Amino acid sequence: MLHRNSIRKYGRDNIARTATGCGSPSTKGKACRGRSLPVMLMLAVWLALVGAMGWAIADEKGTKPPRPDDRTLELGRLVYEQNCAICHGTLGGGRGMPSMMLRIKPRDFRSGNFKFRSTPTGSLPTDADLFETVSRGLRGTGMIGQEFLPEGERWAVVAYLKTFSERFEREKPQAPVPIPKPPPRTPELIARGRELYQMAECFKCHGAEGRGDGPSATDLKDDWGYPIQATDLTRPPKRGSAPESIYRTMVTGLAGTPMPSYEGALSDEEFWTLSFYVASLNTGVLSARQRREEAAGQHVLRMHGGRGPGMMRRMPMMR
Secondary structure (H helix, E strand, O other): OOOHHHHHHHHHHHHHHHHHHHHOOOOOOOOOHHHHHHHHHHHHHHHHHHHHHHHHHHHHOOOOOOOOOOHHHHHHHHHHHHHOHHHHOOOOOOOOHHHHHOOOOOOOHHHOOOOOOOOOOOOOOOHHHHHHHHHHEOOOOOOEOOOOOOHHHHHHHHHHHHHHOOHHHHOOOOOOOOOOOOOOOOHHHHHHHHHHHHHOOOHHHHOOOOOOOOOOHHHOEOOOOOEOOOOOOOOOOOOOOOHHHHHHHHHHOOOOOOOOOOEOOEOHHHHHHHHHHHHHHOOOOOOHHHHHHHHHHHHHHHHHHHHOHHHHHOOHHHO
16 A cells, blocks of 8 residues: 555645646636636545545554654655665665665665664664664665755654654653773773683674674574675674774664674673774775675665656555
């Protein structure tokens, strides 16, 4: 079923074209109000019927789509369809046309599972978490940061993408996990982190030298069934290479992936020693695969701008 906002927009656009037809060269100077009125009335009736059907179907499922008269949601919908739907799909399913050429698939927003959060494992992300991902993007992937958009539009698209998952109607994000003050970086701290890396068996996925080539790395899949590569810790991570970012990833986990949360399994001191050690492995240089992913994301942006969002949204796999 089409998103209710899209249906209403379709109707508004057609009504606008009908109304402006009276100003076309073929009707200039003629009285056309009488001819356009029946058409406008029929469209209004059609919209009412479709809207009623949409709400009835939604009620059967126990949920309702967001009210379309909210200005923030309407702005968010427009921004999303113009900038995000090409990869994430008009219905947020992550099956946009470019997903076929991306190794790291666009997020399916419908499940409500988000990797990059400040909240505990199992929790929804905060709006600030989503805003950060939208703004900064994810390093080494096709998710290019959208900082070129005005801040208000980025906050609006955050509000809109939350409408794709029913979890945001049923649940509230938990409070962010507090990150304590880091200790000073010392060679001794990093050496202890290396020992802990082995004791915690991080090497099973990430490899003995952190290159993502551990014995379990070849059989990993995400919650959607896609093969997933263990992170090569010698390359810039998606979330950032600061020890604080690594600490946050270990304590919150990455929802929808085999990377669990280690909250409660390690002390604050152990988290910091491991975080500083992992940060020390980063060479700061993207791999060839990461460069290809980023180039693919940039290509999508150029293609999207050239072909236009309307043409791309009509393709079936853009859902």
